[in-house]
Amino acid sequence: MVVVHTKRLIAFILIVITTIVVMVWTSPGIVNNVKLGLDLKGGFEILYTAEPVDESQVMDQELLREAARSLQLRADAQGISEPEIYPEGQDRIRVRLAGVENQEEVRQIMKKPAELTFRSNDGCEDPSEFCKVEMNGSDFVEGAAKVAFEQTTKQPYVTIEVKDAEKFKSITQRLSSYSYPNNILAIYLDDEEISTPRVGVIISNGVAQIEGAYTFDEAEELAGIINLGALPVNLTEKYTQSVGASLGELSLQQTITAGIIGFVVILIFMLGFYRLPGIIACVTLTVYTWMLLLVFYWMNATLTLPGIAAFVLGIGMAVDANIITYERIREEIRSGKSILSSLRAGSRNSLRTIMDANITTILAGLVLYYIGTGSIQGFALTLILSILVSIITNVFFSRLLLHLLIRANIAKKPVYYGVKEADISEL
Numbered sequence: 001m002v003v004v005h006t007k008r009l010i011a012f013i014l015i016v017i018t019t020i021v022v023m024v025w026t027s028p029g030i031v032n033n034v035k036l037g038l039d040l041k042g043g044f045e046i047l048y049t050a051e052p053v054d055e056s057q058v059m060d061q062e063l064l065r066e067a068a069r070s071l072q073l074r075a076d077a078q079g080i081s082e083p084e085i086y087p088e089g090q091d092r093i094r095v096r097l098a099g100v101e102n103q104e105e106v107r108q109i110m111k112k113p114a115e116l117t118f119r120s121n122d123g124c125e126d127p128s129e130f131c132k133v134e135m136n137g138s139d140f141v142e143g144a145a146k147v148a149f150e151q152t153t154k155q156p157y158v159t160i161e162v163k164d165a166e167k168f169k170s171i172t173q174r175l176s177s178y179s180y181p182n183n184i185l186a187i188y189l190d191d192e193e194i195s196t197p198r199v200g201v202i203i204s205n206g207v208a209q210i211e212g213a214y215t216f217d218e219a220e221e222l223a224g225i226i227n228l229g230a231l232p233v234n235l236t237e238k239y240t241q242s243v244g245a246s247l248g249e250l251s252l253q254q255t256i257t258a259g260i261i262g263f264v265v266i267l268i269f270m271l272g273f274y275r276l277p278g279i280i281a282c283v284t285l286t287v288y289t290w291m292l293l294l295v296f297y298w299m300n301a302t303l304t305l306p307g308i309a310a311f312v313l314g315i316g317m318a319v320d321a322n323i324i325t326y327e328r329i330r331e332e333i334r335s336g337k338s339i340l341s342s343l344r345a346g347s348r349n350s351l352r353t354i355m356d357a358n359i360t361t362i363l364a365g366l367v368l369y370y371i372g373t374g375s376i377q378g379f380a381l382t383l384i385l386s387i388l389v390s391i392i393t394n395v396f397f398s399r400l401l402l403h404l405l406i407r408a409n410i411a412k413k414p415v416y417y418g419v420k421e422a423d424i425s426e427l
Contacts, residue, residue: 008408012401016283023290030290030297036098037304037378043098046107047239050091059091059233066224067233068093070189071110084302092238096302110235116140116226117188120175130186130193134171139163145226147219148209156219158210160226165206172208175199189225255308262312263289266319274326276416280401281322281394288318288393292386306379314386317358318394325350325398326417333419339412347399354395358387 050067052059064087075083075097084096095110116137119130144161162168175183176199187195187210197210210222267285270278292311296303303311329346337345361383368380405411414424 008404009410012404012408015401019287023286027290030293034293034296035300035302037302041098044240044242046095046237048093048095048235049238050093050233050235052233063233064091064093069224071095115190119186119188120184121182127181134185140226145223147216147223156214156216158219158223160208160210162206165204168206169202169204172199172203176202194225195222259312273418275418276411277326277402280398283401284393284398285318287397288389291393292389295385295389304378307382310379310382311386313383314390317361317387318390321354321390321394322398324354330417330419333414333417334424336425340406343402343406358391362387
């Protein structure tokens with residue numbers, strides 16, 4: 001008579017039910033909030049080559065980062081959701097803008113050199129408009145805008161330095177003689193108003209302080225914008241990829257359909273060939289898919305077609321881990337060992353093979369991430385994450401569930417593992 005260990009069986013049932021409930025409850029929110037790349041959502045990607053407007057300037061990493069910040073501000077001004085803009089190498093900037101409909105218009109706006117201007121309303125018909133350009137980015141010393149702190153209150157402010165002190169003195173002398181709001185010297189980047197400081201005194205030494213209720217981050221951002229205006233760059237499109245919204249939506253639908261069909265076929269195969277372990281494999285593969293999407297959601301990562309390809313490859317690696325383990329267990333059962341002994345020996349013997357394959361693939365992914373760019377890095381990162389999640393779900397979690405079932409004494413027959421009695425050798 002087989003004695004069922006109720007505690008282990010209850011533990012198995014509770015773990016499976018809790019896992020399924022959590023997945024069902026959280027999946028809609030996770031799926032709806034995973035960021036999609038432009039190849040799935042529509043939009044465009046551009047790789048720019050950046051060159052200084054002034055030939056005397058040197059293109060360094062600081063200038064490249066400031067130029068990328070300028071593009072970020074322009075994308076934000078266009079209402080583009082979550083743009084991806086970052087420097088690459090010594091003189092390149094990669095821009096990914098998903099969900100953009102008026103692509104040509106946005107492209108023209110993005111590649112213009114950043115134009116910093118200081119404007120007043122002196123002579124303007126509408127006092128609330130700043131129509132008179134008093135200075136532009138070329139009037140300022142390169143990189144001279146810095147954040148400082150007031151000694152007593154520790155309030156941050158921005159210091160700036162101009163090239164022509166006499167010109168600045170003339171401007172401040174004129175504006176300081178006016179009352180508010182005619183004494184404002186507004187700061188604009190392109191046509192966007194950044195700040196509206198007032199001119200209270202005549203500045204004769206060419207160094208001014210821009211004060212206000214700034215936080216440190218706000219003051220640092222303002223200093224960066226002024227330095228950016230003093231260091232404009234020209235952007236040349238080296239590479240561009242455009243995907244229409246309808247094409248991106250079609251790609252997403254086809255990808256989801258193909259993924260569901262492939263996933264169902266895999267589950268049917270595992271159930272039919274491995275019986276009881278196949279049921280556990282179905283659970284752990286579903287957990288793997290949910291958990292990888294959860295990691296993408298937590299990381300705020302962008303899912304692209306290359307990323308989905310790595311996702312599918314990760315599912316293959318996860319299935320492979322299950323197959324290696326279950327085949328080793330079946331070999332041990334055929335040799336005449338008990339089910340529990342077969343589980344222990346098969347799990348132990350398969351672990352090294354699985355880890356060797358996974359570690360080798362992770363190393364290849366790291367190489368791809370290090371030497372690759374753009375979509376290649378996305379593929380490599382997704383592949384690495386999928387393997388790590390697969391080790392958690394399809395190696396350790398799978399073995400935990402199978403171990404609970406076997407120790408509960410309800411799965412002692414070899415046929416439950418796809419092994420016929422006639423294939424078992426006598427010890």
